[in-house]
Amino acid sequence: MKALRVERLSGDLSGVALTDLDAPTRGKGEVLVRIRAASLNFPDLLMTQGKYQFKPGLPFTLGMEMAGEVVEAGPETGFEAGDRVMGGAKTGGFAEYASVPAQTLRKIPEGIGFAEAAAMGAAYSTAYTALVELGGLEAGQTVLVHGASGGVGLAACDLAKALGATVIAATHREDKIGAIAAAARTDHVILNHGRFREEVIALTDGRLCDLVFDPVGGDVFDESTRCVTFGGKLLVIGFVAGRIPEIAVNIPLIKGFSVVGVRAGEYARRFPERGRRIAEEVTRLAVSGAITPHIDRTLPLERWREAFDAMAEGELIGKVILEP
Numbered sequence: 001m002k003a004l005r006v007e008r009l010s011g012d013l014s015g016v017a018l019t020d021l022d023a024p025t026r027g028k029g030e031v032l033v034r035i036r037a038a039s040l041n042f043p044d045l046l047m048t049q050g051k052y053q054f055k056p057g058l059p060f061t062l063g064m065e066m067a068g069e070v071v072e073a074g075p076e077t078g079f080e081a082g083d084r085v086m087g088g089a090k091t092g093g094f095a096e097y098a099s100v101p102a103q104t105l106r107k108i109p110e111g112i113g114f115a116e117a118a119a120m121g122a123a124y125s126t127a128y129t130a131l132v133e134l135g136g137l138e139a140g141q142t143v144l145v146h147g148a149s150g151g152v153g154l155a156a157c158d159l160a161k162a163l164g165a166t167v168i169a170a171t172h173r174e175d176k177i178g179a180i181a182a183a184a185r186t187d188h189v190i191l192n193h194g195r196f197r198e199e200v201i202a203l204t205d206g207r208l209c210d211l212v213f214d215p216v217g218g219d220v221f222d223e224s225t226r227c228v229t230f231g232g233k234l235l236v237i238g239f240v241a242g243r244i245p246e247i248a249v250n251i252p253l254i255k256g257f258s259v260v261g262v263r264a265g266e267y268a269r270r271f272p273e274r275g276r277r278i279a280e281e282v283t284r285l286a287v288s289g290a291i292t293p294h295i296d297r298t299l300p301l302e303r304w305r306e307a308f309d310a311m312a313e314g315e316l317i318g319k320v321i322l323e324p
Contacts, residue, residue, distance in 0.1 A: 002324060003061045003095035004304050009050040013308055016048050016062070018301065024099040031073040031102050033085060037114040037298075038066040038093040040307050040320045041122055041151070042240065047091075048308075056091050063093020063322075067108060067117035077102035084108040086117035090265075094301060096324040103272075106279060109287050116286070119293035119319040122264070123155035124282045125275075129264040130213060130235045131160055133278065139164025141210035144200065144227055146170045146192055146220050147240060148180050151319040154294050156213045161185035162290040165211075168203055170196065172220075179317045183294045193219070197226045211235060218243040230256040237262050294318030 001023045008015035026032040041064050046052035048062070067086040073079040079102060087105040092098040108117045131137040143160040147153035148169035160167050162185070169184050170192035171177065177189050190199050200208060208229040214221055218241030221234075225247060228234050234257060239245075252259055268275025285291045298321040299307050307320045 001096035002301060004063065004301065004322075005059050005061055006048055007059045009048065009058070011049055013048055013305065016304075016308075018304060021061075021095070023097045026072050026074075026099045029074075029077065029102055030099045031077050031079050031085070031105055032071045032097065032099050033066070033068040033105075034071050034097055035066045035068040035093065035095060035324050037068070037118040038063045038088075038301075038322050038324070039118040039122070039151070040311060040322060041065065042238070042311065044094075045308060045311055054090050061092045061095050061098075063095065063098075064088055064090055065118055065121045066093035066098065067114040068098075071097070073102070079105065079107075084114070084117075086121060088121070094304065094322060094324070106283070109283060112286060115295055115298055115321045115323075116293055118321055119151065119295055120282065120286055121279075123151040123293065123319065124159060124286075124291065125268070125278055126152050126237065126262065126264040127156040127159045127213075128278050128282055129267050130237060130260075130262040131156060131211060132163070133267070133274065134260050134262055135211045135233050135235055137163055137165060137211060140166075142166045142168065142204055142207070143211045143213060144168045144170060144209040144224070145186075145213045146224070147215040147237075148184055148186070148189070149173065149176050149314070149317050150215070150240075151293075151316070152215055152237065153213070154180075154184050154318050155291075157184040157186045158291045158294075159285070160211075160213075161187075162285060168200065168209070170220075172216075173314065176317065183317050192216075192223070194223075196223055200227045208232070213237065215239075216241045217245050219245075221245040221247075225251055225255070225257075228255065228257040232257045234259045235262050236260065296320050298323060
């Protein structure tokens, strides 16, 4: 089979190659899946450089989430050949076949295609864990979403709007404002470089934001501490900007807000019942049409470099799907 492998860590993808491997053999408690679509996530890019907190041993196959058809499964797994499934593990998705632990998979509901299923999992589970589980989002609240052009940011906008929030989408790219407005379910789109607090004040009539969803970090985090209302929450998702910010604890003390770290995958592993409930709720919302993943482009696996470059250069509006 074809598989996208990291042979060595590199900053320019020179250690990554599409290679021929033997198809995997199903292990105990695993499900052998013929992969039809796989979704590129920012941690995939970081793993090629050794910059992600999870550091698999070399060589390894990239791909955190995928969707496909069951080829082989034991009766203990709850799946059978022909089932359409979505999910995955931390690696292995960018290949023609993968043997995946059964507990990391769930069936794809009728009406949802492979590409949509592959795009839905990590982004929306992160958004739901952050906004609902840890943020306590309620209808009528105001949410500021940074990194709104990315898959996770767009998912946060989509989910927050579906749950009745007022959404302010934020980007550092002026040329993306129109595209975000067209792709995202949002009430406002702003630029988040420099001092954006005054614009937030104007859009919220001085009330500021109940929740700030921040996968960017750096200067964006610093300014966001000035945009959270009393009793609000600043949700830390990641550090796409590169700089991990610091905060003097007197700031959240005086302003009365909380800084909350969000690791959706770890949250689901530590609280498996909650993790299953989150996945079920995201699926229910998708089936009902309340949320819809935005796919920027779909490419064959052979064009993986184009997908990774587009993500690294910030060209994407939403997710990119690779089809083995």
